[in-house]
Amino acid sequence: MTAVESRPAAESGSELGPRAGQWTRRDRVLAFVALTKPRIIELLLITTVPVMFLAEQGVPDLWLVLATCLGGYLSAGGANALNMYYDRDIDARMHRTSNRPLVTGVVRPGECLAFGLSLAVVSTLWFGLTVNWASAGLALGALLFYVVVYTMWLKRRTAQNIVWGGIAGCMPVLIGWSSVTGELSWAALVLFLVIFFWTPPHYWPLSMKVKDDYARVGVPMLPVVATNTVVARQVVLYSWVMVAVSLALWPLGYVGWFYPLVAGLAGAWWLREAHALLSRARAGLTGSKLKEMRLFHWSISYVSLVFLAVAIDPFLR
Template structure:
């Protein structure tokens, strides 16, 4: 109960105003500190969001198993940790610079309207500087902890993702994610190079796995948000083609993914072989089902394919990691 209420039930307007003013003054004394902390937290979260943390999960899924496969039977935790740090900084740089270049279309899409630059939580200049600093940090960490080749590969990834995919392909052709997806495949080469200092046939096979996996993965999401892409003027395949054509293309790339994954069986044991066959059959069957549903004119749920594609890739690369650590005899040794 307030003091004014105890003195009289008929409190004057002046008394209430005076009391309200006093309360407001007392509250405002704490406001500057609270406001500073809130602004600082919001700024930090905005810079973290620039790096697209969830997208960087692909880095972890791809890099660690490749490094383990490059040195089967051994686990160099220090090198893996340093490579992941360098790779994380590089991916964060690429994603930040991507947002700088895409700030105009991010404002037009509901899915991306809350990104830091789209809502002006971070200035374009600050984001550009942040992206460059992350790239320098990535290059330095990888060169110091691993070798120059891995550092150069990350630099090439950033340049390709921002300069080729974001600034050229994305707004000009429906094949944007087909060729632009090569940037997301680079962790396989970086991880292998960090361990061996070279690039062999195995990381190239894994590069192709992710390369072929990217279109069905991305188009499934684009089917769900095609109106967003249409509003932004981005010619994603689901925007310019029928659902039947989109899912037919998804089916082609899915089978290319599965077949590519089976090539690596030549350098692994039965563990990876079994995982690749079972996971591949599971993923391909789901995309086949989507294709049949669209041909029949049924209502489809493409977002399920998007989520399942993530699960497929995680299962496949986890199987490779287990296979490499256990280091059983290679399948080819039985022939």
Template sequence: MGEQPVAGTPGAAVGADPIGGPADVTSRALLRGKVGAYVALTKPRIIELLLITTIPAMFAAQRGVPPLGLVLVTLLGGALAAGSANALNCVVDADIDAIMRRTRTRPLARHTVTPRAALVFGVVLGIAATVVLAAFTTWQAAVLADVAILFYVFVYSMWLKRRTSQNIVWGGLAGCMPVIIGWSAVTGGIGWPAWVFFGVIFFWTPPHTWALAMRYREDYAAAGVPMLPVVATERVVIRQMVLYSWAMVVCSLLLVPASSWIYAAVAAPVGLAFLGAVHRLHVRVLRAPVRQDRTPPGEFMTVFHLSNLYLTAVSVAWAVDAAFGLGVVGWPW
């Protein structure tokens, strides 16, 4: 009595599938694809790099190991803020992303997410970041996160990126914000070491980004984005990379007076190693005939990857130094 027809038998309802059947599998695949598309909007790899600089700032501000809960909520708030900025950037850059080979697989370029949905998603992430940081860290950290989002979207993405070859120099200010956000989450203020490391990231951004742009300059040119490698010769680009790299390393050494031998033992050699790589590339470019597109892009990509290693090494050294409590005590932080 009341028995239901079994799927696949004459009495089964038309179109019905057994649990776990093809329709169910398809639904799960579609859900995974949709979730993956929204995750891709946040650009997880960029978030990882930003969070790497947040943790050492928190350790240095604490002059030791900060409470684990505070670290976790700060990282969560920072990830939400960065994800918001990146998702909104995808909305602004949808036309560019569809042209460039490096970005044509992004969700908006592939039409797997609508611009309106991406916009709502980005705004919601920004609101969530503000709530998390304000409720569990400090109001200053929340405000700084909002400033970073607004600057990245309105100043860099909507204004600088398509108008000047120095776009990444000033637009990179948004990428420096996690350091002072992390410091503020611990102390409610911003100490001078945080501003010094802010400067390290500021000077690090141009050689890091221009090395990547040299690899994809044809894409940027096709999209009409005036990145420095598009509008200038290799000699100009590498000269600028050398200058910013020196400024970066010198700025990193300004933290030595407030640290111990641990930080100095890492910052100095990795800085010299990175400068050596940039200068070798400089020599290679100068020895080549005076024409663009002469140096293999792979050599610039080597500098790009080394820049990631450099920033990671210096950040970890700063955190370890603070965690062991070996920094100079008494500095007015």
């Protein structure tokens, strides 16, 4: 366990100050990596690379894949670092974010701001010089949308924050397509919408689990301002739209038989879990009996399976 992980939350609001010497070089390196939120970026790359296979209708240039993934990591990492810089006040008061680098003091706010801005500039130039400028523009647009529109405007003002803020998380689909073709298409738009409608029912179950944290800092996530039944109804609504949109790739002619088979089966299981969550909410179950995290964990498996099918389908047509 590193010093970042073991430092008590009671000290979480302090600056580095005279205690800076306690942090090792390894602690510092790991902290700057943590600013990029690598686990979130994994999901973004899961949606980027398969779209490149679909756009190419086969195996895309491997250097292009590597360049796109690196650019995507740098851009999303910059956005996440800037998000942590802006949210450092509420992160210090939330249990689930109490070990973030700015809260523990291993990284100073000024360092985080400089790091995030540097990644934003470097990633944009990287995309433009090694991929294409269309992808560079999309990546920069996603970063600005996440930082300015979601983090600085929507997050603390409306219960629809994750709905519209989720647009930033949809952009890797467009970036993956444009990196191969230099333009966009209906297929890219459909997959963009899949992630758009996936994001709320993916995140709301987690928000239900940690709603006390959000309530403590005044962030109006939907589960904070609405009952579990209302939230679960919204989850079911978005889930049905998501599954319907995911199947639109087939009649549009972009995929063969494999993708709709996988998307249909995965979607059916998703709907089963979404309706089960609604049934438990209507029954008044709370705490561990609500089992809201079942859908959250399945949502990650769902998006992985669907986009894996996106990548495999061109080889089976």
